[in-house]
Amino acid sequence: MEKELRLMKGNEAIAEAAIRAGADGYFGYPITPQSEILEYLMEANPQATTGMVVLQAESEVAAINMVYGGAACGKKVMTSSSSPGISLKQEGITYIAGAELPCLIVNVVRGGPGLGTIQPAQSDYFQATKGGGHGDYHLLVLAPASVQEMADFVELGFDLAFKYRNPVMILSDGAIGQMMEKVWLKPQKKRSEEILPWATTGKPASRPRNIITSLDLDSERQEKFNLKLIAKYREMEENEVRFEEFMTDDAEYLFVAYGTSARLCQKALQLARAEGIKAGLLRPITLFPFPKKRLNELADRTKGMLAVEMSAGQMVEDVMLSVNGKTRVSHYGRMGGMIPTPEEVVENLKSFIKG
Amino acid sequence: MAEVTFNDIIKPENLAYRKSALMTDNVMHYCPGCGHGTAHQVLAEVLEEENLQERTVGITPVGCSVLMYNYIDVDFQEAAHGRAPALATAVKRLMPDKFVFTYQGDGDLAAIGTAETIHTCNRGENILIIFINNGIYGMTGGQMAPTTLPGMKSSTSPYGRDVSMMGSPIKMADIVALLPGTCYVTRQSVNTAGGVRKFKKALKKAVQYQNEKRGTCFIEVVSNCPSGWKMTPVESNKWMEENMFPFYPLGDIKVPAE
Ligand SMILES: Cc1ncc(C[n+]2csc(CCOP(=O)(O)OP(=O)(O)O)c2C)c(N)n1
Ligand code: SF4
Ligand SMILES: [Mg+2]
Numbered sequence: 196m197e198k199e200l201r202l203m204k205g206n207e208a209i210a211e212a213a214i215r216a217g218a219d220g221y222f223g224y225p226i227t228p229q230s231e232i233l234e235y236l237m238e239a240n241p242q243a244t245t246g247m248v249v250l251q252a253e254s255e256v257a258a259i260n261m262v263y264g265g266a267a268c269g270k271k272v273m274t275s276s277s278s279p280g281i282s283l284k285q286e287g288i289t290y291i292a293g294a295e296l297p298c299l300i301v302n303v304v305r306g307g308p309g310l311g312t313i314q315p316a317q318s319d320y321f322q323a324t325k326g327g328g329h330g331d332y333h334l335l336v337l338a339p340a341s342v343q344e345m346a347d348f349v350e351l352g353f354d355l356a357f358k359y360r361n362p363v364m365i366l367s368d369g370a371i372g373q374m375m376e377k378v379w380l381k382p383q384k385k386r387s388e389e390i391l392p393w394a395t396t397g398k399p400a401s402r403p404r405n406i407i408t409s410l411d412l413d414s415e416r417q418e419k420f421n422l423k424l425i426a427k428y429r430e431m432e433e434n435e436v437r438f439e440e441f442m443t444d445d446a447e448y449l450f451v452a453y454g455t456s457a458r459l460c461q462k463a464l465q466l467a468r469a470e471g472i473k474a475g476l477l478r479p480i481t482l483f484p485f486p487k488k489r490l491n492e493l494a495d496r497t498k499g500m501l502a503v504e505m506s507a508g509q510m511v512e513d514v515m516l517s518v519n520g521k522t523r524v525s526h527y528g529r530m531g532g533m534i535p536t537p538e539e540v541v542e543n544l545k546s547f548i549k550g
Numbered sequence: 551m552a553e554v555t556f557n558d559i560i561k562p563e564n565l566a567y568r569k570s571a572l573m574t575d576n577v578m579h580y581c582p583g584c585g586h587g588t589a590h591q592v593l594a595e596v597l598e599e600e601n602l603q604e605r606t607v608g609i610t611p612v613g614c615s616v617l618m619y620n621y622i623d624v625d626f627q628e629a630a631h632g633r634a635p636a637l638a639t640a641v642k643r644l645m646p647d648k649f650v651f652t653y654q655g656d657g658d659l660a661a662i663g664t665a666e667t668i669h670t671c672n673r674g675e676n677i678l679i680i681f682i683n684n685g686i687y688g689m690t691g692g693q694m695a696p697t698t699l700p701g702m703k704s705s706t707s708p709y710g711r712d713v714s715m716m717g718s719p720i721k722m723a724d725i726v727a728l729l730p731g732t733c734y735v736t737r738q739s740v741n742t743a744g745g746v747r748k749f750k751k752a753l754k755k756a757v758q759y760q761n762e763k764r765g766t767c768f769i770e771v772v773s774n775c776p777s778g779w780k781m782t783p784v785e786s787n788k789w790m791e792e793n794m795f796p797f798y799p800l801g802d803i804k805v806p807a808e
Contacts, residue, residue, distance in 0.1 A: 219644055220640060220643065220644055222640065248640075248643045248644055250639070250640075250643065252636070252669075253665055253666070253668075253669035254665060256633070256636075256665075256666075257633070257636040257639075257665065257666055257669065258636075260629065260630065260633035260636035260637055260640075260666070261636045261637065261639055261640035262640070263627070263629070263630075263633075263636075263637055263640075264609070264627060264629075264636065264637030264638060264639065264640035264641045265640035265641070265643075265644050267627045267637070267641070268607070268640075268641055268644055268645055270644050272640065272644075286630055286633075287630065287633070290629075290630050294628075395607045395625035395626065395627050395641070396607070396625065396645065396648070397603075397604045397605040397606055397607060397624075397625055397648055398603055398604060398606070398623065398624055398625045399604050400604075404619070404623055404624055404625050404626065405625045405626075406619045406625070406626045406627075406628070407626070407627045407628065408619065408626075408627070408628035409628065410616065410617075410628055
């Protein structure tokens with residue numbers, strides 16, 4: 196398969212990109228609005244071409260634990276779900292983080308709490324960026340804002356997961372999962388045949404047995420391990436922060452928004468500028484690590500920042516921590532599957548400016 | 551007659567049983583008389599005799615045998631409580647030429663992990679599930695398990711298991727035997743030399759069936775938990791024979807057609 200231009204849904208782009216990235220396995224369970232990922236993979240049947248395993252598990256709990264098993268063999272494995280299913284996966288995710296295994300988890304977020312709605316939302320930000328399950332850990336979180344990024348972040352996500360031996364999450368939402376856009380797909384990569392030195396692939400005489408576990412009953416050693424994890428997260432903060440800026444050069448007021456919200460803030464930005472408001476936008480691409488430093492710099496020359504999210508206000512807390520009181524910060528959001536219009540975002544910016 | 555010393559007796563040629571080369575020298579944490587240690591030794595012997603070290607991936611549970619990876623010298627993954635069959639599913643699917651087994655207690659396999667157990671067996675994953683049924687939660691201090699016998703006392707059934715309130719013990723081997731995905735389901739024990747020999751034979755069959763890709767093999771070991779049952783090892787074995795074996799009869803439940 197060559198590089199190819201296709202019109203696809205975000206969910207389909209993830210599935211096709213996974214095959215082309217040379218993924219070894221996908222384990223999933225149906226849930227709206229992301230079932231197309233599993234459906235696409237089942238229809239594409241990559242087992243017959245690349246050898247990629249695709250399996251419908253009996254639950255999200257089983258699916259994430261299959262990911263654990265596959266990742267522990269050093270394989271490129273992934274799962275996807277939407278909010279209620281991601282809650283079920285939290286057990287597996289913390290074990291994966293605790294065992295330092297690489298994998299990719301996709302959350303096509305819908306509104307909650309509980310069964311909530313099947314419409315898009317960004318209300319899983321805390322869960323994604325602060326750990327989600329028990330214990331001190333972080334996922335590396337990528338937030339796509341287009342179908343192209345849905346595709347691109349699959350390979351990037353796998354690369355980062357293996358670089359840090361840490362689970363990576365693509366935090367998307369029902370809008371990006373369902374919408375169709377043009378997408379450039381990369382050529383087919385061969386699946387890796389490399390046997391990783393730490394992986395459980397059967398013990399040859401040449402090495403001691405490999406044990407993948409998140410358990411250490413010795414508190415001193417466990418604390419050392421916790422410190423090692425923290426050092427890894429600091430390294431991510433040094434090397435992996437990604438973001439995009441729009442009209443920040445002369446901006447007096449800054450929107451901070453990711454994913455779908457960032458797209459509508461781009462439109463809101465134009466409307467605000469047309470009305471003479473010097474607005475700008477910072478779009479975090481990695482939500483963990485968060486573009487703290489850059490926001491702190493921008494805080495020196497902005498009069499205020501408005502975090503726009505489809506949630507009750509989650510990322511806004513990271514914006515506040517980033518600017519550390521240097522500038523005013525507020526939040527505007529809709530919930531329950533409602534997507535704000537650019538016009539209402541501008542209205543909200545205006546009242547924020549008035550104070 | 552000259553006095554016979556310990557060292558005169560313990561000689562390789564006199565030993566009916568030897569320590570498997572795949573057993574490490576780590577000191578086991580199991581309580582005296584516990585069946586887990588014996589089951590490990592037999593499994594290690596089979597892995598050694600079948601030359602499986604280089605292609606074995608074992609999955610340990612949460613339960614007393616969580617640290618099994620310290621005792622048998624093969625690659626291991628430690629699963630979350632009840633999830634071992636899900637891990638094993640992926641390992642086997644991604645590396646079909648490996649020998650893959652899970653080793654799970656009754657709380658792990660028949661309570662929190664029931665869904666994973668049933669569906670792994672139903673898909674007929676080519677793995678071996680070793681199920682240590684001691685009728686109790688050993689690790690957490692002797693609470694009621696799904697397999698605890700009617701009337702049996704535990705720390706969470708202090709007046710005895712009342713089946714009208716707490717349900718009846720689950721016979722997992724009989725349940726999974728009903729699923730087309732399982733090819734070999736058997737119930738064994740390790741409290742006597744004869745039991746050990748039969749368990750070993752069952753393990754060897756399971757290796758063969760896995761090599762032949764016949765489906766899921768499920769070997770239950772009806773075992774003891776002297777600490778959880780609050781008995782001496784000898785008492786616990788007697789109690790097991792008198793109470794556990796009648797309820798969980800030993801022997802093959804399902805064998806593949808030749
Ligand atoms: C999610 C979760 N719930 C509960 C526990 C606590 N826990 C540890 S072992 C165990 C029961 C083990 O019993 P069993 O599987 O029968 O193994 P045994 O110790 O008897 O061999 C429980 C409930 C846990 N570790 N994780
Ligand atoms: S608590 Fe029971 S199962 Fe656990 S090691 Fe002791 S005797 Fe064995
Ligand atoms: Mg038990």
